[in-house]
Amino acid sequence: MAEQQNAKQQNAKEPDLNQLLKVRREKLAELQAAGKDPFQITKYDVTVHSEDVKVNYAEYEGKEVSIAGRMMSKRVMGKASFCNVQDLKGNIQCYVARDDLGEEAYKDFKRMDIGDIVGMKGIVFTTKMGEISIHATSMVLLSKSLQILPEKYHGLTNTDMRYRQRYTDLIMNEDVKKTFVMRSRIISCIRRYLDGQGFLEVETPMLVANAGGAAARPFETHYNALDEDVKLRISLELYLKRLIVGGMERVYEIGRVFRNEGLDTRHNPEFTLMELYQAYTDYYGMMDLTENMFRHIANEVLGTTTIPYADVEIDLGKPFERLTMVDAIKKYTGIDFEEIQTTEEAKKLADEKGIHYEDRHVRGDIINLFFEEFVEENLIQPTFIMDHPVEISPLTKRKPDKPEYVERFEMYIYGREMCNAYSELNDPIDQRERFKAQEAALAAGDDEANTTDEDFMNALEIGMPPTGGIGYGIDRLVMLFTNSPAIRDVLLFPTMKSLDADKKSAKSENSTSTAAPEKEEVIDFSKVKVEPLFEEFVDFDTFSKSDFRAVKVKACEAVKKSKKLLQFTLDDGTGTDRTILSGIHAYYEPEELVGKTLIAITNLPPRAMMGIESCGMLLSAIHEEEGEEKLHLLMVDNHIPAGAKLY
Numbered sequence: 224m225a226e227q228q229n230a231k232q233q234n235a236k237e238p239d240l241n242q243l244l245k246v247r248r249e250k251l252a253e254l255q256a257a258g259k260d261p262f263q264i265t266k267y268d269v270t271v272h273s274e275d276v277k278v279n280y281a282e283y284e285g286k287e288v289s290i291a292g293r294m295m296s297k298r299v300m301g302k303a304s305f306c307n308v309q310d311l312k313g314n315i316q317c318y319v320a321r322d323d324l325g326e327e328a329y330k331d332f333k334r335m336d337i338g339d340i341v342g343m344k345g346i347v348f349t350t351k352m353g354e355i356s357i358h359a360t361s362m363v364l365l366s367k368s369l370q371i372l373p374e375k376y377h378g379l380t381n382t383d384m385r386y387r388q389r390y391t392d393l394i395m396n397e398d399v400k401k402t403f404v405m406r407s408r409i410i411s412c413i414r415r416y417l418d419g420q421g422f423l424e425v426e427t428p429m430l431v432a433n434a435g436g437a438a439a440r441p442f443e444t445h446y447n448a449l450d451e452d453v454k455l456r457i458s459l460e461l462y463l464k465r466l467i468v469g470g471m472e473r474v475y476e477i478g479r480v481f482r483n484e485g486l487d488t489r490h491n492p493e494f495t496l497m498e499l500y501q502a503y504t505d506y507y508g509m510m511d512l513t514e515n516m517f518r519h520i521a522n523e524v525l526g527t528t529t530i531p532y533a534d535v536e537i538d539l540g541k542p543f544e545r546l547t548m549v550d551a552i553k554k555y556t557g558i559d560f561e562e563i564q565t566t567e568e569a570k571k572l573a574d575e576k577g578i579h580y581e582d583r584h585v586r587g588d589i590i591n592l593f594f595e596e597f598v599e600e601n602l603i604q605p606t607f608i609m610d611h612p613v614e615i616s617p618l619t620k621r622k623p624d625k626p627e628y629v630e631r632f633e634m635y636i637y638g639r640e641m642c643n644a645y646s647e648l649n650d651p652i653d654q655r656e657r658f659k660a661q662e663a664a665l666a667a668g669d670d671e672a673n674t675t676d677e678d679f680m681n682a683l684e685i686g687m688p689p690t691g692g693i694g695y696g697i698d699r700l701v702m703l704f705t706n707s708p709a710i711r712d713v714l715l716f717p718t719m720k721s722l723d724a725d726k727k728s729a730k731s732e733n734s735t736s737t738a739a740p741e742k743e744e745v746i747d748f749s750k751v752k753v754e755p756l757f758e759e760f761v762d763f764d765t766f767s768k769s770d771f772r773a774v775k776v777k778a779c780e781a782v783k784k785s786k787k788l789l790q791f792t793l794d795d796g797t798g799t800d801r802t803i804l805s806g807i808h809a810y811y812e813p814e815e816l817v818g819k820t821l822i823a824i825t826n827l828p829p830r831a832m833m834g835i836e837s838c839g840m841l842l843s844a845i846h847e848e849e850g851e852e853k854l855h856l857l858m859v860d861n862h863i864p865a866g867a868k869l870y
Contacts, residue, residue, distance in 0.1 A: 243371060250334055251367045259331070261364045267291050267342040274312035276347055277355050283347040288357065290315065291342040291365060293394065295372075299333055305356075306332075308341060309394070316356040317343055323360055331364065338368030382777045382794050383818040383861065386717050399712075405524065406701045406713055410477065412523045413497065413697075416516055422473040422499060427462035429455060429479070435679070436460030436618070438671040439482040442492075455481035459498040460618065460692065461679045464647065467500050467690050468682045475499035477697065486814040487780030488709040488792060489639065492718050495697040500647070504691040505620075506630045509644040510607055513634060513693065514543050517605070524704060532637055532706050535603055543605040543634070548590060551598045551608055560590050579784050583667045587612025587627070596784060602635035617657040617673060619645040636703060644693035651683035708800070709778050709792070719818060722861075752847040770826040771842075771869035773859060774801065779813035782833050789813055790835060795825060796866015804837040810854045822857045822869065 254260060270289040292310030303320040321329040335341065342365050345357040373379045373395050385392040385399075393400050414424065432451070434441035436458030446453050459476050466474050477497045484490060501508065521528045521539045528540035549560045563569050569589035573580050578592050590612050602608070609632040613621060619629035630646035648654050658675040665672035701713040711717035775794040782788035787806040795801045803823060822842045829836045842857045 247336060247369050261367050264365055267365055272312040273310050273315035276315060280355055285346060287344060287346055289344045294335060294337060294339050294341050297337060308343060316354055317345065317359050318356050319359045319362065324362060328362065332362055335364060336368060338372045339364055340366035382775055386711050387719055389715055402705045402707060402713060403715060405705050408524050409520060409701055409704055412520050416519050417475050417499065422475045423471060425466060425474050425476050427459060427476055431456050433674060433676045435673045435676050439484060440670050442481050442483050457482050459496060461676055463498055463500050464687060465682045467502055468685055468687045472502040485780065485812060486718060486817050488778040489699065491710050491714055496694055497697055498694040500690055500692040502688045502690050505646040506632055506644050506691055509691040509693045510632060513642060530704065532703055537636060538604060543607055545607045545609060547610040548594050548608050552593050555601050556597045583664065585614055587614030591615050600638045603637055606635050607632045608635060617661050618648050620648045639699060641699055642693055642695045647690040647692045649683060649687040649690060651680060654683055655680060720814060750848055769824055772823055772825045773863045773865060773867040774821050774823045775865045776816050776819050776821060779816045781808055781813055785833055788833060794865040796864065801838050802836065803839045803841055804832045804835060805841045807854060820859050820861050820863055822859060
């Protein structure tokens, strides 16, 4: 009975929504017929923003101002009404009276909808309730909203929808707008700082024949005009170094780079990278610049060097700790790789500690694997990790006194790499040998290895001075300064997997009425084998203790050192992210699952897996087909809200 009632209510809501949308279009048609088409208005003179009025009330009290923005609420009370207008800097209450606007204009106001964009002139005053407001003397509809905004008090909470419709997210969630205003201020601050240090901002190609400068798989495309295959850049490095060769001693670039990799809380296939290069300095010079710049940004943008992130406070005011990679491993594990000189010894130790490695890996690779496994997560406060093995640093200058290591550092905050810097390799003979080693790794199956860039080699042979260089992930930097947990929270338009519904809709719109109907997929279940049903009964009380909930996948990433596990960050409707690990990497890539609505048991006790607590279990359907196990995650309609309970 309850299900039937819910179905009736749902069916009743649909026509209501359609009717509301229809009414808005009818209102627009009436305005156009009356010669009041809002879309013919080309400008409106704005004299002030809402927040400026509130902050500088003494200056504006009793004076006429002109504001424009989106109407977010409206209360009509006979001859006098109130509405709330939201603009770039905030929102402000407006008092609208028939006697001040006139009969016809007041009627027009009453027919306006939430979401409409309006311009308003009026006198600044304070209501009896003490709220700073504007007493409207004129009002004009500047743009008609034909869609319905999310309900005011609940806002836009669906994470997937927030990322896909960022424009709605910006309207409904004030903190989101603040984040992106902060992002802009941070980037401007970086530019001013570097310009003050004598750096020149430059631009280099995005479409390249050879995508080098980083360990990443590029996106490939075809240039029709030249009939050549090209790649989207994965780094800014090799072109910026060419400019150092050309005599431009201090250069930087802030730009998009593209890496054909998965989606998770810290990675997006296209992201903003800043790289800078300075002649006649080394990686110590880059350390000093980085420490000073981070401290400068904090003071300029936040007004303090102590900033909150997640559950800790990051102190950028203290000198940043500096550790070699080998010393960091020794500090957190007690293992001293200075005593382990051969690849065989390193692999034996890795076997003892359960560290997975590949046959091609040598001692330097094993050192890096130990660092990733045992050290990274401990680096909460700003820490420079120095002197990496040469095997993992193909573009870096060797340490003269320890040629098996290079003059390189990475800075870590909250266990995350924030930047990567080198004393740049300027020996063309050594560089060519490094490229050869990279090509051997590529042939051995490393699809992230570099290939030889002959033009870059020619530049090095002409001669590059001693140079320090560094790369910063701007998005991660913004995450830190805005206390954002995921990279998608600081990208206005993050990469999202296309919705099936969108594809079908597009196909339907583009098809003609004479097109043949799409054939329904025929699925052959004849070779499928399923587990036999349980013969034992489970009492209802026991079953009802399991809490089945709809959950939204906010982020998904492969667990390091595990071939099977995926780590899910889930919205379970509580407002607190839930982490669940599931051994399904053989069946799904992480990016496939972001934005999906799944089913989870949420009241299982936490279980540690690979050092990560998994709080619950995702439900899958499993069967056998021709002796091979098949698995399908249970995915449900995205209209089901996070936290909805299953009965």
